[in-house]
Amino acid sequence: MAVKKQYELTQAGLEELKAELNDLKEVKRKENLEALKEAREQGDLSENADYDAARNEQARIEARILQIEEIIKNVKIIKLNDDSSSVNIGREVVLYFIDKDKEVTYHLVGTIEADPIKGKISVDSPIGKAIKGREVGDVVTVKSETGKSFNVKIVSLN
Incomplete structure (x- = not known):
């Protein structure tokens, strides 16, 4: 059985990832679908640079969504160390x-x-x-x- 990778994040880092995920799903994905629709309306897709660019962007968006979802699913929140005298994560x-x-x-x-x-x-x-x-x-x-x-x-x- 494969061991799942665990991702260490601060709470603030997790919140940033959640915001990015929401933006990708709610904004970027919709903008990309509109770009794909407009590119399809231009006709011949075999030589359509706009369509190719929109498809590449779609692949990038979907890959990043999967990556963030994997991180969130396997996240370990790093507790900030209250020891005010030494350097540690979150400081x-x-x-x-x-x-x-x-x-x-x-x-x-x-x-x-x-x-x-x-x-x-x-x-x-x-x-x-x-x-x-x-x-x-x-x-x-x-x-x-x-x-x-x-x-x-x-x-x-x-």
């Missing part, structure tokens, strides 16, 4: 990158919630692994995936 941490003389704020989340552009980093990322369990004031060496190392100082936790 916001301000890091000072010593070599770059730059402060950056990150929110530590589960792997599938990670979105570095939005300041959400995974606890399984090199930085996440290095700072997890550490405290304000600690200077930590992070080894990047390329093998280079750099130092960060934990400035504050929220």
Whole structure:
């Protein structure tokens, strides 16, 4: 018997996925069906780029719906750690990158919630692994995936 994958999410991450699922089902799916209808009305489907694009979008939407439903079905909600003295999942941490003389704020989340552009980093990322369990004031060496190392100082936790 195959073991089902369990997905770790914060409650906020689960709510975001549910909102995305609702948008896909209630908005994107309907927009796509309308695009398919309009493309079919153009005639010959064998050389219809609009129809091909709409079909590709339909496949992407349906695949994402299935993916989100699978995640929600097998989700494990990560309880936020109330230990205010150490870095853990669900916490916001301000890091000072010593070599770059730059402060950056990150929110530590589960792997599938990670979105570095939005300041959400995974606890399984090199930085996440290095700072997890550490405290304000600690200077930590992070080894990047390329093998280079750099130092960060934990400035504050929220």
